[in-house]
Amino acid sequence: MQLNALRYFVMVATTGSFSATAKHYQVPSSSVSRFISQLEKELGQQLFYRNTRSVRLTEMGEKYCVQIKDVLDTLDLANEEIAGKNASLRGVIKINTAVALGRSHLSRIIYKLQEVYPDISVELMLTDRFIDLVQEGVDIAIRIGQLQDSALIARKICEQRYVLCASSAYLEKQGVPQHPQEIEHHACLVYKGGAGSQLWYFRQTLDDKPIIIEPQGSLKSNNVEVLVNAALEGRGLVLFPTWIFEHSYFKNAELIPVLSNWISSVDTHSVGIHVVSPENRIRSQKVRTVIDFILNEIGDPPYWDKWI
Structure with a gap:
């Protein structure tokens, strides 16, 4: 099993596209397809549903993606520590937030992020329910309201006004x-x-x-x-x-x-907005850099409070 196959697999899962993955890694689309097919053959499991319009993970593929992303993150962390601060940031990062906040603000910040760090691919997951970040393989979440999970590392963005x-x-x-x-x-x-x-x-x-x-x-x-x-x-x-x-x-x-x-x-108490990350993710230079970028773009006080 080759490391490239695992990286291609995670990128296809993120982008939903073999061609986008090939473009990211600057290899032919046929190479990505061949590596993924060989990976499925070695595992004895179908990882993707494919048709002419889309590529999406199978149920087994979703479970495998979370596990493999952890492995790749650990490897990238080791590489970051050896390469030092001057290493370029690359790879996939998964971000979660509320639907309205993601559509109105975070999506714009991510566009700017990828202009500065073109080798970072982002999977933006928008949902109005609190999800298990570790189980879903999320690196960073922006949450509105009271923080319940003490296992998460949090930095406060602002009080909601x-x-x-x-x-x-x-x-x-x-x-x-x-x-x-x-x-x-x-x-x-x-x-x-x-x-x-x-x-x-x-x-x-x-x-x-x-x-x-x-x-x-x-x-x-x-x-x-x-x-x-x-x-x-x-x-x-x-x-x-x-x-x-x-x-x-x-x-x-x-x-x-x-x-x-x-x-x-609309609450009896003040409501904060926080950026949170699982403890095992926050050790990554890539995750820390993206968090700092998001916080810097939002500002203190947040730019949207200056509109009123």
Whole structure:
């Protein structure tokens, strides 16, 4: 069993493409296909489902990929330690985060990352559920909320900041609330997830007892984009974290912040955003470099808080 075959296997699993893998390693596509076929023959297992449109892992291939990635990561770590800090960064890195955060922000950061480190291939896994990073073979995750797994190494990005806002057309017609209790007389666009409809909390300082508002309106949804688009169309007030909104919404006055002198949230406690990694991954120079790159791009305070 050749090491190249294992590296090609992991890259095909990441990219879903034999040609992309061949391009990455600068070898003919036929070579990648031949190595993978020989690997499957040696293992006595089919690792990929192949058709003219796509390549995807079999169930056995998914299990094998997680195990082999661990082996390759250990080997790369040993090579990094011998080569020193001047070694070029290469290989596959798997990143997980929430769907909205990944689509709005992390994907853009990854594009910049790959301009600086063209030999790094990224598998971006977007899901709104907390997954087992070790079991899924994830190197880095950006998580929103309370950290539960003490086995993960975490670095805090920021506290999540919320903004209550509405379109200028809505505010001109319905008026601008001057106090949280006035929200009860407004149309609200309410997020309703698995735990039910969100409550809105308002404080003037972090030590204050919050004013709790149960927002009411004719539109509730478990989809952020639906509610933000409704706010842009003048349907009511919406409360979300600052990172949910596009910069242009505030720059072009499509949305106007309301009650900016109040601290707003949808939780009784502050919610942090962290970048986390399994202990066995954080030892890798590649993982540490990518984490530092992500943190530097987001900034402190995060760039999306500067939009308001």
